Amino acid sequence: MRCPFCQYTDNRVLESRSAEAGQSVRRRRECLRCERRFTTYERIEYVPITVIKRDGDRESFDRFKLLRGIVRACEKTGISSVQLENLVDEIEAELQQRAVREVNSSEIGELVLQNLRTLSEVAYIRFASVYRKFQGIRDFVDTLNHLRSNTSQLQAEVKQLEADDASMLASS
Numbered sequence: 001m002r003c004p005f006c007q008y009t010d011n012r013v014l015e016s017r018s019a020e021a022g023q024s025v026r027r028r029r030e031c032l033r034c035e036r037r038f039t040t041y042e043r044i045e046y047v048p049i050t051v052i053k054r055d056g057d058r059e060s061f062d063r064f065k066l067l068r069g070i071v072r073a074c075e076k077t078g079i080s081s082v083q084l085e086n087l088v089d090e091i092e093a094e095l096q097q098r099a100v101r102e103v104n105s106s107e108i109g110e111l112v113l114q115n116l117r118t119l120s121e122v123a124y125i126r127f128a129s130v131y132r133k134f135q136g137i138r139d140f141v142d143t144l145n146h147l148r149s150n151t152s153q154l155q156a157e158v159k160q161l162e163a164d165d166a167s168m169l170a171s172s
């Protein structure tokens with residue numbers, strides 16, 4: 001950081017403190033040559049992320065849209081809205097830290113799944129069934145086997161999906 005007065009590049013930090021409600025760090029600096037003081041602000045770089053959808057269309061990453069999708073999958077699973085907000089925060093932060101500014105929607109889906117799995121298996125299954133668009137019941141059973149869980153709620157979900165699958169096959 002060059003001194004704004006003499007353009008010298010070396011300075012020392014006199015004081016650092018949180019500013020803008022924790023969104024940045026304010027540093028008071030002193031130039032090592034002219035000894036004048038100036039202030040710098042350090043912020044996390046926020047760059048728009050482009051999502052590449054299944055059909056190849058591109059759109060800006062929209063955290064509210066993502067949250068809506070997750071909320072739908074997590075209805076009646078006992079996951080709080082704060083937990084869901086945190087989940088979306090984590091995914092957004094992860095995407096922000098990547099060097100690449102484009103991400104496939106399927107990658108975001110997988111990130112959601114990784115996180116949901118630790119929160120609720122039912123929510124995980126529901127989200128997976130929508131996001132991965134299971135290729136038939138085999139795919140779904142494979143996913144279930146990964147979970148190695150056998151709760152009655154999960155069995156009910158399987159029954160429902162089997163029924164959906166059967167009616168889909170019957171109508172095609």
Ligand SMILES: [Zn+2]
Pocket residue numbers: 003004005006007008031032033034035036
């Ligand atoms: Zn200076």
